[in-house]
Amino acid sequence: MNRVETAPRLSRIIKFGVFEVNLDAGELRKSGMRQKLGGQPFEVLRLLVEHPQEIVTREELQQHIWPGDTFVDYDLALKKAVNRIREVLGDSADSPRFIETIPRRGYRFIAPITGNGHDATMASRVVPVPVATRHNPWIAGSAIAGAALLFVLLGIFAFDGLRSRFRATRPPQIRSLAVLPLRSLSPDPNQEYFSDALTDELITDLAQISSLKVISHTSTRQYEETKKTLPEIARELNVDGIIEGTVQRSGDRVRITAQLIHGPSDQHVWANTYEGSLRDVFALERDVSSDIAGEVRARVKAPNPATASQASPITPKALDLYLQGSYYVTKGEGSANDDDKKKAAEYFQQVIDIEPGFVPAYIGLANAHDLRMLGSSEDVAVQRKAAEKALALDPNSSEALEILASLRWFDFEWSGAEQQFRQAIRLNPSNASAHDYLGTLLGATGHLDEALREGMLAQELDPNANHLSVILCMRGEYDDAIVMLREMAKSHPEDGLTHYDLYRALAQKGAYEEAVEELAKTMDLFGSEFGSKLRHAFATSGYSGAMRKFAEELEGLQTAHRGFFPENLAVAYAALGDKDRAFYWLGQAYEHREMVSHDFGLTILKVDPLLASLRSDSRFRDLLRRVGLPQ
Numbered sequence: 001m002n003r004v005e006t007a008p009r010l011s012r013i014i015k016f017g018v019f020e021v022n023l024d025a026g027e028l029r030k031s032g033m034r035q036k037l038g039g040q041p042f043e044v045l046r047l048l049v050e051h052p053q054e055i056v057t058r059e060e061l062q063q064h065i066w067p068g069d070t071f072v073d074y075d076l077a078l079k080k081a082v083n084r085i086r087e088v089l090g091d092s093a094d095s096p097r098f099i100e101t102i103p104r105r106g107y108r109f110i111a112p113i114t115g116n117g118h119d120a121t122m123a124s125r126v127v128p129v130p131v132a133t134r135h136n137p138w139i140a141g142s143a144i145a146g147a148a149l150l151f152v153l154l155g156i157f158a159f160d161g162l163r164s165r166f167r168a169t170r171p172p173q174i175r176s177l178a179v180l181p182l183r184s185l186s187p188d189p190n191q192e193y194f195s196d197a198l199t200d201e202l203i204t205d206l207a208q209i210s211s212l213k214v215i216s217h218t219s220t221r222q223y224e225e226t227k228k229t230l231p232e233i234a235r236e237l238n239v240d241g242i243i244e245g246t247v248q249r250s251g252d253r254v255r256i257t258a259q260l261i262h263g264p265s266d267q268h269v270w271a272n273t274y275e276g277s278l279r280d281v282f283a284l285e286r287d288v289s290s291d292i293a294g295e296v297r298a299r300v301k302a303p304n305p306a307t308a309s310q311a312s313p314i315t316p317k318a319l320d321l322y323l324q325g326s327y328y329v330t331k332g333e334g335s336a337n338d339d340d341k342k343k344a345a346e347y348f349q350q351v352i353d354i355e356p357g358f359v360p361a362y363i364g365l366a367n368a369h370d371l372r373m374l375g376s377s378e379d380v381a382v383q384r385k386a387a388e389k390a391l392a393l394d395p396n397s398s399e400a401l402e403i404l405a406s407l408r409w410f411d412f413e414w415s416g417a418e419q420q421f422r423q424a425i426r427l428n429p430s431n432a433s434a435h436d437y438l439g440t441l442l443g444a445t446g447h448l449d450e451a452l453r454e455g456m457l458a459q460e461l462d463p464n465a466n467h468l469s470v471i472l473c474m475r476g477e478y479d480d481a482i483v484m485l486r487e488m489a490k491s492h493p494e495d496g497l498t499h500y501d502l503y504r505a506l507a508q509k510g511a512y513e514e515a516v517e518e519l520a521k522t523m524d525l526f527g528s529e530f531g532s533k534l535r536h537a538f539a540t541s542g543y544s545g546a547m548r549k550f551a552e553e554l555e556g557l558q559t560a561h562r563g564f565f566p567e568n569l570a571v572a573y574a575a576l577g578d579k580d581r582a583f584y585w586l587g588q589a590y591e592h593r594e595m596v597s598h599d600f601g602l603t604i605l606k607v608d609p610l611l612a613s614l615r616s617d618s619r620f621r622d623l624l625r626r627v628g629l630p631q
């Protein structure tokens with residue numbers, strides 16, 4: 001009898017990342033879509049996820065799946081099974097995120113699991129070790145007695161109660177964290193920006209722990225007023241640890257309280273209070289992140305976090321300006337209206353005038369000039385200059401490297417951009433945006449498997465945003481992209497960009513009626529009046545009529561200097577079969593690429609399914625050459 005055979009299967013559904021293993025049905029699903037994985041590969045995966053964070057030996061796998069009376073080249077069969085699992089999961093033996101190879105011993109499932117998977121993990125811990133592995137007779141007798149006692153206890157107590165006792169005495173492991181919005185205790189509602197910005201700073205610092213997954217602020221912000229329990233939040237975000245805290249500001253003093261909770265069990269791990277001068281608020285915040293990092297390392301034997309830049313004192317006036325700028329730049333994310341970001345830029349520039357050595361203000365200024373509707377070459381110049389200054393002041397700034405890499409990418413410096421994205425990720429492995437950019441760049445150059453891995457990492461780090469749909473569509477996996485985007489549109493019905501991405505995915509699949517409706521919703525949410533015109537055009541003239549109306553309206557916006565959308569126009573004319581107009585607008589995108597750095601522009605030219613009808617044209621090949629992409 002061995003551990004694999006005796007472990008009770010209490011968990012029937014195990015979730016990790018965008019995947020879900022249904023043990024009863026023998027199915028693996030990704031974003032709700034069933035994957036082609038069965039037979040021996042599925043059984044290997046079953047055993048690994050039933051024993052997460054544990055080594056499942058080659059002998060145990062052989063005995064369970066290929067018993068002694070089975071004639072098979074076991075080593076080859078196991079290798080093929082594991083390779084097939086990794087292929088479906090988008091995993092890599094060299095840089096594993098799910099299945100780690102333990103040389104000459106076996107394999108280990110290393111990703112955090114959610115749902116009932118934690119029950120399966122705990123159940124595997126209480127199964128007695130086989131007597132056959134013991135060599136000391138006295139110890140063997142003790143083991144038998146211990147096993148008998150365990151089964152007696154199982155007969156006396158409810159199994160869940162016993163399991164909770166084992167859990168209560170076991171130090172919780174924390175490999176992933178979510179920082180919930182710090183709650184402001186100030187009676188002044190206008191102080192919301194203060195606690196919000198400190199939350200963001202805390203997330204940024206904790207993300208520098210290389211072995212720790214830290215969820216993005218964009219995904220934790222939704223829990224600010226939630227009534228959900230911590231185990232529910234931990235399950236939804238797929239994390240082990242949750243940080244809660246408060247911020248209280250009184251005159252020139254500030255107090256920060258923080259506590260670390262093991263989310264799945266709601267078990268308290270650590271808490272502390274920090275108080276000091278407002279001038280030293282960032283030093284206090286660094287103390288919080290340092291103490292949390294120490295608690296995490298103690299539980300998972302994680303390496304030390306990357307060296308963070310020293311927190312410099314800042315005058316109360318500059319601090320207020322910086323925190324207000326951070327508040328407005330966050331408020332402006334995902335919006336078609338650039339007013340909030342313009343206001344943020346003014347605040348950050350004032351901070352720089354007062355504190356010219358304050359690195360976060362330069363990062364904020366660069367992000368504030370990443371305008372969606374009316375970006376210009378001047379905005380790009382400010383972005384670049386601010387990011388370069390931040391990097392000169394702090395060579396370990398992942399954010400500065402990411403901004404500079406994105407600007408290089410939009411200027412078609414493919415190799416240099418890729419290297420800088422990778423460097424940004426090395427400095428901050430939880431930088432979801434850098435993983436997203438790198439994944440899209442890799443997909444744009446045809447490296448679709450690695451692109452998927454990076455996109456999935458970004459999605460795990462920031463599950464409340466869309467980091468995967470573009471890559472899925474590049475791979476032709478339209479159904480998966482549509483399922484994911486529909487879920488996001490359901491939870492964020494006011495996000496116009498999600499509806500726009502859904503329009504593209506539906507159009508790529510050929511579901512034109514639904515695509516036009518999503519495009520019309522996008523226009524409605526962006527404050528445009530022609531959503532109803534699109535619906536009417538489709539009702540009277542079909543998809544071609546809707547695309548013609550879309551092109552007319554976009555050209556009208558550009559004539560009135562209310563936006564610049566050359567790639568969107570190229571897509572519309574490609575759908576109409578008007579290649580000349582499509583190539584005219586692609587040419588405009590190339591000539592004025594600094595004005596479309598807020599969008600994909602030509603960066604996904606080679607693999608954009610909505611431009612597929614243009615690829616046989618010699619003008620398309622010439623454009624690929626000009627942007628530096630292989631034919």
